[in-house]
Amino acid sequence: MTDGYHIVVCGSVVPDPLQTLEPIETPTGPALKNEMMLPAVLDPWAAHALYEAANLASKVTGSKVWLVSVGPKAKLQQVMMTIAQRVSFELVPVDSSASGFADAHSTAALLAETIQSIAGLDRSRLLVFGGWESASRGAGATMQLVGERLEILDQFQGVDQLSVQADGSFEVLERIEAGRHQVSVCQGPPALFGWATGNLPEPRNNPQVGMANMRTVMPALQRAKSEPLPAGGLHFLSATPPKQQRQTRVVKDLSPEQIAQEIAEWIGK
Amino acid sequence: MSADSQEPAAAIEQQTIERQQMTVDIACVGFGPAMGGFLTTLSRSLLNPDGSVRLESATSPGLPLQVICYERADGLGFGVSGAVTRARGIRGSFPGVDLTEIPMAAAVKKEKLVYLLDPTRAGRRSFTFKAADRLLRSLGLVFGRKRFGLKHGAFELPYTPPFMRKHDGLVLSLGQFNQWVSDQIAASGVVQIWPGMPVAEPLIEGDAVKGVRLADQGTDLQGHPDAGFTPGMDLRAALTVLGDGPVGAVGRKIDAQIGMPPGHESREWALGMKMVVELREDSGLEPGTVLHTIGFPEPEIFGFLYVHPDRLTSVGIFVPSWFRSPVRTAYRYLQHFMLHPYLWRYLEGGTLKSWGAKSLQESGRHGEPFLVGNGYARIGEGSGSTNVLAGSGVDEAWTTGVQLAEAVIELAEHKRAFTRENLEATYVRRRRESWVDDESKIAADSRNGFQSGVVTGMIGMAVAGLTGGRVTPAARPSSRELPSLEEAYGSRISPAELKQMQEECAAKGTSLHDRIMDRCGWPQIPMDGKLLISHQDALLMGGSVQAPPGYANHVSFRRPELCRACETKLCVEMCSGQAITRSEDAVPAFDREKCVYCGACLWNCEANGDGTQGNIEFNAGAGGLHSALN
Numbered sequence: 001m002t003d004g005y006h007i008v009v010c011g012s013v014v015p016d017p018l019q020t021l022e023p024i025e026t027p028t029g030p031a032l033k034n035e036m037m038l039p040a041v042l043d044p045w046a047a048h049a050l051y052e053a054a055n056l057a058s059k060v061t062g063s064k065v066w067l068v069s070v071g072p073k074a075k076l077q078q079v080m081m082t083i084a085q086r087v088s089f090e091l092v093p094v095d096s097s098a099s100g101f102a103d104a105h106s107t108a109a110l111l112a113e114t115i116q117s118i119a120g121l122d123r124s125r126l127l128v129f130g131g132w133e134s135a136s137r138g139a140g141a142t143m144q145l146v147g148e149r150l151e152i153l154d155q156f157q158g159v160d161q162l163s164v165q166a167d168g169s170f171e172v173l174e175r176i177e178a179g180r181h182q183v184s185v186c187q188g189p190p191a192l193f194g195w196a197t198g199n200l201p202e203p204r205n206n207p208q209v210g211m212a213n214m215r216t217v218m219p220a221l222q223r224a225k226s227e228p229l230p231a232g233g234l235h236f237l238s239a240t241p242p243k244q245q246r247q248t249r250v251v252k253d254l255s256p257e258q259i260a261q262e263i264a265e266w267i268g269k
Numbered sequence: 270m271s272a273d274s275q276e277p278a279a280a281i282e283q284q285t286i287e288r289q290q291m292t293v294d295i296a297c298v299g300f301g302p303a304m305g306g307f308l309t310t311l312s313r314s315l316l317n318p319d320g321s322v323r324l325e326s327a328t329s330p331g332l333p334l335q336v337i338c339y340e341r342a343d344g345l346g347f348g349v350s351g352a353v354t355r356a357r358g359i360r361g362s363f364p365g366v367d368l369t370e371i372p373m374a375a376a377v378k379k380e381k382l383v384y385l386l387d388p389t390r391a392g393r394r395s396f397t398f399k400a401a402d403r404l405l406r407s408l409g410l411v412f413g414r415k416r417f418g419l420k421h422g423a424f425e426l427p428y429t430p431p432f433m434r435k436h437d438g439l440v441l442s443l444g445q446f447n448q449w450v451s452d453q454i455a456a457s458g459v460v461q462i463w464p465g466m467p468v469a470e471p472l473i474e475g476d477a478v479k480g481v482r483l484a485d486q487g488t489d490l491q492g493h494p495d496a497g498f499t500p501g502m503d504l505r506a507a508l509t510v511l512g513d514g515p516v517g518a519v520g521r522k523i524d525a526q527i528g529m530p531p532g533h534e535s536r537e538w539a540l541g542m543k544m545v546v547e548l549r550e551d552s553g554l555e556p557g558t559v560l561h562t563i564g565f566p567e568p569e570i571f572g573f574l575y576v577h578p579d580r581l582t583s584v585g586i587f588v589p590s591w592f593r594s595p596v597r598t599a600y601r602y603l604q605h606f607m608l609h610p611y612l613w614r615y616l617e618g619g620t621l622k623s624w625g626a627k628s629l630q631e632s633g634r635h636g637e638p639f640l641v642g643n644g645y646a647r648i649g650e651g652s653g654s655t656n657v658l659a660g661s662g663v664d665e666a667w668t669t670g671v672q673l674a675e676a677v678i679e680l681a682e683h684k685r686a687f688t689r690e691n692l693e694a695t696y697v698r699r700r701r702e703s704w705v706d707d708e709s710k711i712a713a714d715s716r717n718g719f720q721s722g723v724v725t726g727m728i729g730m731a732v733a734g735l736t737g738g739r740v741t742p743a744a745r746p747s748s749r750e751l752p753s754l755e756e757a758y759g760s761r762i763s764p765a766e767l768k769q770m771q772e773e774c775a776a777k778g779t780s781l782h783d784r785i786m787d788r789c790g791w792p793q794i795p796m797d798g799k800l801l802i803s804h805q806d807a808l809l810m811g812g813s814v815q816a817p818p819g820y821a822n823h824v825s826f827r828r829p830e831l832c833r834a835c836e837t838k839l840c841v842e843m844c845s846g847q848a849i850t851r852s853e854d855a856v857p858a859f860d861r862e863k864c865v866y867c868g869a870c871l872w873n874c875e876a877n878g879d880g881t882q883g884n885i886e887f888n889a890g891a892g893g894l895h896s897a898l899n
Contacts, residue, residue, distance in 0.1 A: 018813035018895045020622070034579070037372045037445060039344045039897045074452055081345070081455060082465055204486040204499040204819070205466050208291060211337070218458035246798075248805045 004062025005189060006122050007053040009089070010111050010130035010146060011046025012071040012098040013079045015039070017135050023239040030101050030239040040075045042083050045131025049195040051203055052162065053129045054087035060164065065089040066121075068114050070107060071098030073224055080217050085210035086203040091217045092118060093224040100136030103234040108145030110227055115150060125189050132158045132194035140194075147192035154191040156184065160198055286494075288482070289502040292328045295677070296480050296506035297338035298468045298520075299513030300345050302359075302443070302663045303649025304338060305450040306670025307510060309362055311336065312457040314678045324681040327507065334681060336460045337504070339483065341467040341513075341866070341889055343815060346448030346897035350541065350627055353377060353559050353575050354661060355438040357704070358668030371449045373442035373577040373898070377435050378557035384424040385565035385572070385609050391790035393594070397724050398568045423562075423611035432659055432711075432734035433561065440557060440575045442545070442583070443663065444623075444897040467820070467889035469501055470522050471509065477643035480505035481519060484820060484889055490861075492821035508687040509645040510673065511652075512666075515630030516868030518889040520651040524638050535636040536590075537657070537716065538872045542599040542626040542845060543573075543585025544607070544811065545898045546800060549618035554582060560612075561660075566605040567592065568723045571660075574612060581622065581898070584612065588843075589631065590872060591719045591726075595751045595837040598782040599626060599845060599869075600804045604794045608801075620799045623898035624811025626845035626867040633657040634713040640700065641692035648673050654705060658712035658734055665705050672699040711738030718742035751837065751875060754781075761789055771836075775851045778858070780841050804847055808863055812896025814846060816861040823890030824849070824859045824870060831884045832856040835876035840885060843869040866893045 015021060015038040022033040032038070042050070050067060057063035066089060069076055073095040080091065094114055115121070115128065128150065130143040140157070147155045158175035165171055168188050173181040175196050247266070254262075295311075297304055315333035317323045326332045356368065369376055386402045387394055394402070409419035418425045454460055467484040483501035488494060511520045515535065548554060554576045562572035569592035575583045586606050588599050607616050630636055630650050637653030640646065648654070648669040655662035676695030677687075685691050700706055715738065718729025729742035751757075754771070755764050762770075762785070770788070774781045787793070794801050808814050826832050833855040840849050841857055848863035849870055874883030 016895055018815070020810065034372075037897060039346060039895060077452060077455055078345070078448070081451075081462060082343070085463055085466065201497065202817075204497060205463070206499070207337075207463070207466070207483065207502050207504065208289065210463055211291070211461065214461050218455070222456070222458065246806060246809065248803055248809070 004060050004064065004125065005056065005127050006064055006066075006125045007057055007127045007129055008066045008068055008115050008118065008121070009046065009050045009053045010068050010115075010128065010143065011043055011050055012069045013040040013075045014043045014098065014100070014134065014136040016041050017044070021241055023241060030236045031099060035099070036072065036075070040079050042079050043131055043135050045133050045135070045195060045197075047083070047202075048198045048200070049129040049131055049193070050083070050087060050089065051200045052195055052198045053127075054089065054203070055200055056127075056162065056164075057088075066092050066118060068092045068094070068111060068118075070094045070096045070110055070114070070227075072096075073221060076224075077218075077221055080214075080221070084213035084217050085205040085207065088209055088213060091213075091220045093221050095224045095226040097229050098136065100134070101236060101239070102229050104141045105145060106229045108142050108149060110229065111142070111146045112149035115146070123190055126152075127189055128152060128192040130192075130194055132196050143192060143194040150190070150192075152190045152192045154186040155194075156186075156192070157194040158196045159193045160196050162193060286485075286500045288500045290505060291502060292505045293335040293337050294326050294328055294506060295334060295336045295508045295510060296504050297336065297510040297512065298481060299511070299517055299649075300338055300340035300451060300462055300464070301447065301512055301514060301649060301666065303652075303654070303666035303670040304510070304512035305447060305454070306358065306362060306667035307512065307648060307674045308336070308338060308454045308460050308462070308670075309450060310671045310674030311677060312454050312460045314674075315459045324678065333459055338460065338462045339466040339468050339481075340462065340464045341891065342893050343465045343817075343891070343895060344448075344897060345451040345462060345464050346444040347464075347894060347899075350443045350543070350625075350663075350899060352441045352443050352446075352663045353435045353438055353573075354441060354664045355435050356441075356664055358664050358671060359439075362667070362671060368439055371441070372445040373579075373581060374446070375440045375556040375576065375578050377438045377440060377559055378555060380429055380434060380436055380559040381561070382426045382429045382433065383560055383562045383611060384426060385562050385611060386422045386424070387565050388422045388610060389566075389605065389790070389792055391786075391792070392565065392567050394568055395722070395724070398564065421611040421614060422609065429561070430731060430734055435559060435661075440559065440577055440583075441663070442577060442898055444899045448897055465817075465891055467823075467891050468513070468519050469889050471519050471526075471645070472503060472505065473523070473526055476527070478509045478523065478645035480509055484891070487819045488821050490822045495819070497819065507644065508677065511645060511647045512649045512670065513651060514649065515651050516628050516866075516871050516887060517651055518887070520638070520647065521887075523642075523645065527639060527642060529638055533635060533637055533653075535630055535632050535872075537631040537633075537636070538590040539587040539629045539631050540599050540626060540843065540845065540867060540869045541585060541587050541629055542603050542867075543583050543624070543899070544603070544621055544800070544807075545623035546582050546584055546616060546619040547622050548580045548582055548615065550580065552580070552615045552619070554615050562606075562612075563727070565609055566602045567594075570602060570606070572606050574615075582615075582619075583899075584616065587629065589719070593751055593757070595754050595757050595839060596780075596782040596785050596842045597839070598780070598842050600807070601783060601786060601791075601794070604801060605791065608794070616800065621802065621807070621810055623896040624807045625894050625896065625899045626865055626869070628868040628872065629662070630655060631657050631716070633716075634709045640697050641689055643689045644687055646673050646676075646687075646692050646696055654709070656705075656708055656712050658715040658730060659708065665709075668703065668705050669700060672696055672703065672705075675699060713738065714741035751839070754837065758785060758789070775853065775855070778850045778852065780844075780847070780851070782842050808846055808865075812894045812899070814863055814865060814892070814894055816864070816890075816892040820891050821888070822859055822861055823866075823888045824861070824864065825886045825888075826856055827884050827886055829856045831876040835884075837875055839873040839875050840870040843873040845869055861890065861892070864890075864893065866890070
């Protein structure tokens with residue numbers, strides 16, 4: 001059995017997906033209009049990873065969770081005010097870009113370098129968690145690149161469930177097509193998991209967790225190193241948001257089946 | 270199970286639940302401009318310049334005062350209001366800081382007061398207003414419209430009364446301002462502010478407030494424990510600071526239990542509804558432009574347009590409680606307001622970026638509760654700080670927060686307790702000696718005239734403002750009662766047709782105001798999918814409304830039989846998000862996923878059994894509108 005895991009979660013901020021996002025061209029490349037004015041949230045995939053990490057740590061004595069977060073310091077601070085109420089972690093912030101247009105290679109390099117610099121991190125107990133995808137970027141490559149840079153061979157993407165077996169090995173459920181899972185077993189740490197949505201509900205706000213977290217979160221933010229991301233040779237020819245077509249109708253007393261049928265017909269048009 | 274029979278069960282559950290407790294020095298409720306002023310000032314004084322403790326905590330010796338603030342909304346920048354403010358108090362808190370660097374802030378450059386004529390001729394204009402419209406049109410023909418100041422169906426008054434002027438002030442987005450302020454405070458690391466955490470009620474013991482109870486999580490919609498039930502924690506504190514606004518659950522519960530000062534009542538209200546619009550590139554509107562409007566869409570409805578940088582503008586209306594219409598609404602009136610030729614020449618081609626609504630407590634000094642008591646203090650709009658004559662609330666709210674912080678610092682330095690007497694001698698004294706109080710005295714009776722009519726009200730405001738409050742209209746007993754539908758619209762629509770319209774709306778679950786406005790000749794809104802959109806689309810495109818699961822419904826109806834007997838159902842007509850709808854059993858239905866927490870239902874409820882208290886229970890809840898552009 002283990003003395004507990006060292007779980008490092010990679011997760012940053014994205015504009016609240018409920019907002020209307022508008023790509024614009026800037027002298028340094030594409031960006032989102034007024035991105036710093038939009039409310040931010042922890043990337044939903046990374047949030048699942050964080051909640052799974054906290055859940056695992058709570059079950060295995062001696063475990064600890066770090067959240068490595070690369071993003072604008074002001075936005076990280078705003079988001080921490082929300083998520084630090086939910087689960088216990090130690091924040092390792094890096095003041096940099098969290099833009100969806102950032103190069104995945106540059107981001108992965110910065111994340112890997114930051115993880116390696118965490119004092120007291122024991123590779124033999126290391127689990128790296130992150131989002132399989134991102135709400136700001138659909139490349140889905142960053143976590144894999146982080147794992148490669150950390151020379152972690154056991155990597156799983158699209159993870160929905162991680163179970164610790166009696167012998168300390170992991171059983172992992174990865175998403176595959178047709179709504180099915182691939183079941184794998186790995187010996188244990190070090191391993192990397194790119195989470196899909198998992199099975200856990202969003203944890204409740206707990207003021208006592210918040211009080212404890214914020215005693216370390218704010219000093220960590222004040223010490224955050226500033227690391228501009230290099231462009232990495234990435235060049236965008238164009239950026240287009242998904243097209244929206246909105247049609248609103250107020251109805252009463254329709255069954256879920258009728259609503260689903262109507263939506264399917266509408267999409268079919 | 271009926272709503273009536275659920276209450277005792279919930280009460281029993283409440284009594285038997287074991288709750289976590291936490292003790293801090295100061296517990297704060299609600300984060301808005303007032304709390305911003307309080308925490309900005311206090312956070313700068315908790316430590317000495319060398320980092321040592323200046324104001325020591327009684328609960329955690331060796332540490333600075335432990336201060337924690339809970340805000341109901343999911344973000345600290347989710348306030349709802351574009352504002353123009355003279356920013357005297359705000360500037361005083363940030364000497365040397367260029368506040369126009371705050372996103373969406375601009376220095377006021379132009380300010381106009383504009384009378385809008387009725388281009389639709391469908392409004393409920395009195396004889397006086399119709400005569401004014403005719404006179405202005407005639408004089409415009411005689412002297413030349415532009416020369417006379419009559420253009421695009423509006424008359425630009427040559428003079429803005431000094432009490433209304435914001436010429437040295439700022440146009441702000443309150444959402445961006447609150448976010449900026451909270452960033453500064455949080456970065457200090459000495460104060461904790463937690464969004465997304467509703468506070469259910471005060472902890473009152475005897476005549477003292479001992480802290481607050483947070484909302485239960487993991488409940489069903491009726492508040493009963495459900496999956497993942499987590500009882501709301503009791504946060505005990507030597508001082509509870511209430512900045513939860515005019516419809517805040519904690520402030521109202523204190524008022525209900527401790528009472529209001531003799532003669533004081535929160536009687537006058539308004540619903541402010543606005544949109545943030547991205548203007549077309551050639552709109553010609555300069556950042557810092559401020560327009561105040563009167564006259565349209567109804568004489569009782571005031572309007573505004575404030576121009577931010579980057580082609581953004583806030584445009585909106587105020588629908589006051591003294592607008593005696595049983596179907597007073599805001600959304601469609603706002604659309605007609607924007608379509609007025611004077612404004613539409615700027616707004617045409619614009620795109621909706623955000624939308625929202627908020628109740629304003631417009632009783633001013635007459636709505637002031639007890640500002641302090643043993644263990645608590647009130648700041649901001651909920652403390653009656655809004656100046657109803659100047660139409661100004663943000664700067665006043667901020668300043669009351671600063672005043673309380675200065676008082677707390679004084680008391681903490683001298684190790685004096687937060688008793689009523691000590692808070693009276695420090696906070697209330699500062700407030701009474703300040704410009705906030707001086708100006709609120711001038712404003713106190715300035716709106717009395719509106720009880721007799723719009724014209725009388727406007728004249729009364731002008732006289733009160735120009736005489737420094739020495740001459741004001743006489744106070745008249747105010748009636749909360751609205752005319753019936755037949756009384757209000759009987760001259761235009763037959764009682765039989767009105768009855769039929771009511772029945773059809775009840776069957777469809779829709780509100781009545783659209784039907785009545787159509788029937789009265791208001792033109793259809795030419796929807797363009799960008800700015801002129803349906804009410805439901807505004808909820809989706811104007812910031813999106815969220816209702817996290819696991820919380821009880823924050824709106825409920827106390828006595829269903831009162832709702833069944835209520836004909837007007839003003840709660841439905843006034844609901845900013847169409848979250849309250851008619852239902853077949855005549856008790857309105859509530860959909861929390863559409864509620865923007867404007868609180869209009871609370872003060873519009875006419876189904877009161879005793880004439881003083883409405884039938885709506887409006888509690889603290891999570892979620893609401895997600896937009897930081899307001």
